[in-house]
Amino acid sequence: GENVEQHPSTLSVQEGDSAVIKCTYSDSASNYFPWYKQELGKGPQLIIDIRSNVGEKKDQRIAVTLNKTAKHFSLHITETQPEDSAVYFCAAHKGNTGNQFYFGTGTSLTVIP
Amino acid sequence: ETGVTQSPTHLIKTRGQQVTLRCSSQSGHNTVSWYQQALGQGPQFIFQYYREEENGRGNFPPRFSGLQFPNYSSELNVNALELDDSALYLCASSPSTGRGPGANVLTFGAGSRLTVL
Numbered sequence: 122g123e124n125v126e127q128h129p130s131t132l133s134v135q136e137g138d139s140a141v142i143k144c145t146y147s148d149s150a151s152n153y154f155p156w157y158k159q160e161l162g163k164g165p166q167l168i169i170d171i172r173s174n175v176g177e178k179k180d181q182r183i184a185v186t187l188n189k190t191a192k193h194f195s196l197h198i199t200e201t202q203p204e205d206s207a208v209y210f211c212a213a214h215k216g217n218t219g220n221q222f223y224f225g226t227g228t229s230l231t232v233i234p
Numbered sequence: 235e236t237g238v239t240q241s242p243t244h245l246i247k248t249r250g251q252q253v254t255l256r257c258s259s260q261s262g263h264n265t266v267s268w269y270q271q272a273l274g275q276g277p278q279f280i281f282q283y284y285r286e287e288e289n290g291r292g293n294f295p296p297r298f299s300g301l302q303f304p305n306y307s308s309e310l311n312v313n314a315l316e317l318d319d320s321a322l323y324l325c326a327s328s329p330s331t332g333r334g335p336g337a338n339v340l341t342f343g344a345g346s347r348l349t350v351l
Contacts, residue, residue, distance in 0.1 A: 153338060164343050221279045222279060
């Protein structure tokens with residue numbers, strides 16, 4: 122099966138600084154990589170995703186990069202704000218497996234005002 | 235457009251009991267998946283339902299079972315509860331299981347927090 126590793130497990134940044142979270146995956150057949158934000162008491166919310174035919178995707182302050190050769194992908198948050206504080210999860214998925222996603226163990230991001 | 239709703243939000247059971255968790259999928263979504271999220275961990279895939287049948291399962295024993303109804307809502311049943319079953323159970327719906335840009339994009343509910351004593 123797939124194995125997704127995520128680093129760091131905790132991350133503290135000053136408001137306005139950038140935050141980077143990295144994930145690696147093991148199965149080269151994985152081709153869809155979403156990122157989720159989970160706030161306390163809530164379910165994960167999709168914030169950005171990338172498919173294997175794209176190397177980078179950006180949505181305002183959030184960007185994701187994918188290196189298929191190295192089997193790793195990263196989440197970049199610029200100009201962080203206190204409301205960015207949450208747990209972030211990466212996930213990997215391969216086609217024809219329905220909705221079976223493999224999640225990383227999460228990164229708890231704290232943005233210090 | 236309503237999101238994914240789950241009930242109950244919290245419940246406490248004792249070892250050996252049975253539990254049923256419920257989920258209403260987002261409007262327009264016909265596929266429901268269930269995930270178990272232990273404290274401090276990422277969600278783990280339990281199974282998926284499409285057209286009222288289970289059509290994908292993760293590494294969970296048969297005492298984890300489910301149903302999907304004609305309105306696409308779903309239930310997760312867990313028999314013979316064990317202490318390690320204590321977790322947040324997440325339901326996620328998606329437009330379909332097929333290909334295309336919208337397929338496999340999950341919308342999660344807030345979860346049901348199960349504590350087994």
